[in-house]
Amino acid sequence: MPVTPGADAAGRTAIIAGNGLLPLKVAESLEKQGRAPFLVPIRGEADPALYRYDHAEISVVEFRKLIGSMKAASVRNVILAGGVRSRPHFSDLKLDGPTLAAIPRMIGALGRGDDALLRAFISLIEAYGFRVVGAHEIVPDLLAPPAARLTNRKPDKHDEHNIAIAREAARMIGVLDVGQGTVAVGGRVVALEGAEGTDAMLERVAQLRNAGRIPPKGGVLVKCAKPTQDERADLPAIGLSTVENAARAGLAGIAVEAGRTFILGFGETVAAANDKGIFIETFGSTDS
Amino acid sequence: MPVTPGADAAGRTAIIAGNGLLPLKVAESLEKQGRAPFLVPIRGEADPALYRYDHAEISVVEFRKLIGSMKAASVRNVILAGGVRSRPHFSDLKLDGPTLAAIPRMIGALGRGDDALLRAFISLIEAYGFRVVGAHEIVPDLLAPPAARLTNRKPDKHDEHNIAIAREAARMIGVLDVGQGTVAVGGRVVALEGAEGTDAMLERVAQLRNAGRIPPKGGVLVKCAKPTQDERADLPAIGLSTVENAARAGLAGIAVEAGRTFILGFGETVAAANDKGIFIETFGSTDS
Secondary structure, eight states, X not given: OOOOTTTTTTTEEEEEEOBSSHHHHHHHXXXXXXXXXXXXXXXXXXXXXXXXXXXXXXXTTOHHXXXXXXXXXXXXXXXXXXXXXXXXXXXXXXXXXXXXXXXXXXXXXXXXOHHHHHHHHHHHHHHTTOEEEOHHHXXXXXXXXXXXXXXXXXXXXXHHHXXXXXXXXXXXXXXXXXXXXXXXETTEEEEEOOXXXXXXXXXXXXXXXXXXXXXXXXXXXXXOOOTTOOTTSOOOEEOHHHHHHXXXXXXXXXXXXXXXXXXXXXXXXXXXXXXXXXXEEEEOSSOO | OOOOTTTTTTTEEEEEEOBSSHHHHHHHHHXXXXXXXXXXXXXXXXXXXXXXXXXXXXXXXXXXXXXHHHHHTTEEEEEEESBOOOOOOGGGOOOOHHHHHHHHHHHHHHTTXXXXXXXXXXXXXXXXXXXXXXXXXXXXXXXXXXXXBOSSSOOOHHXXXXXXHHHHHXXXXXXXXXXXXXXXXXXXXXXXXXXXXXXXXXXXXXXXXXXXXXXXXXXXXXXOOOTTOOTTSOOOEEOHHHHHHHHHTTOSEEEEETTXXXXXXXXXXXXXXXXXXXXXXXXXXXXX
């Protein structure tokens, strides 16, 4: 746990890092800007590559250590980046002062879904004097650009129809605070993302395809933010693995919400899509 | 293909049989009523036990054989029972007269989802002079009884909350014509049924549970009919395997819509639920 406080004492930024590529991309971006980040990798979730930065690893239940290590590192700003698959088990909670104080807020939120949990977590961190900022404020270049076609392949009219119905379904499951992704094939929504995540949903679509339970080709993945989403946490993301899994599921392409979805590893992601012959398209969050 | 026409020439009833237990239950019920059914098992979908009845097997694309064999067996009424996982591939279609005539209607429907496809199929069969009736009209005793608790275990207030949010999600995915089932665990909807079906969704919940990605116990499966559902086809169903899979996923119970959900093998299904310690409860389609 090499903590070197004071590197940017006036406004050092911590990244509480869940799974996926986003935390690393945010860390690299801060580094390029000359602002050495402080990492708080969540055990069992965060990418090992993050441990080369100043860091203090925590488990998802170690709220006291989280607060203490960020104070010791003179952190002012906090970014939440990456998903957290595990949910705290109350039997694992270490009942120190700050954790005890956090429990009522977190219990209320656990009963209301991901979005509420994140909001509660954000307000709790802010109650300790930190400022929670969105990853997109630090790395706006990672956001999907407005209404753009990024690949050689373009959606045809069947694809456009699939995008339209998958968007409608994604909007509804977003209202329910269940998930951010849907797949439509042959004019029908065939998969809705729940707690399993996008990659597992695409694997399911591949299985349905192999079993002959959906038409043999085509279809789209749509991802968009929840209408009520706090943009400081959990914006949807796609990347190289999304493209590879979409291709394996036989999809024609991917459509994501512009300005509210991260495209991680933009160059390699677009190159892989071109290589696999699938499209990536973005749509405005207000057009419909 | 032993076809003995005339057993009930005035109003013989055919069962076009997809997968699951429902076709067999309907056949047994007709038999008990002294009305020998004519079976049309769909190849690769129907239960082999159905082949002991007068029958003519078809593939999902053999519309001509379907119409011809039902006419030869003096069928008047037609029941659609059981799900059909495979979707016709146009390359497989035998382009005889009736199939050619059916194509425009079916293509329109394929673009609109399960419900539209079933409606198109029903109106097509009726155009050939048959009367399509609901399985529930023949076997009303298989329907879930109104607002009842069928098992020893009763839902507690956490279960009631999970039922409420899972019902809301099930209603929304029904409006989208995507699926009929949802699972809520710990006050959060974690799985939405798409083309994979209920058993595969429950398997997914079991995996999420084993991976520690949802709370370690509790939760409910909810199934209800789509708001726009044609009740002559594809009413939701639960049975012994649903109970076993729900128990394997660690759920506390199952709640289904009264009067619009089949409980197949009622006695053994309820007995299994009592054995596994899970509840089965029905809710009214109008209360909310």
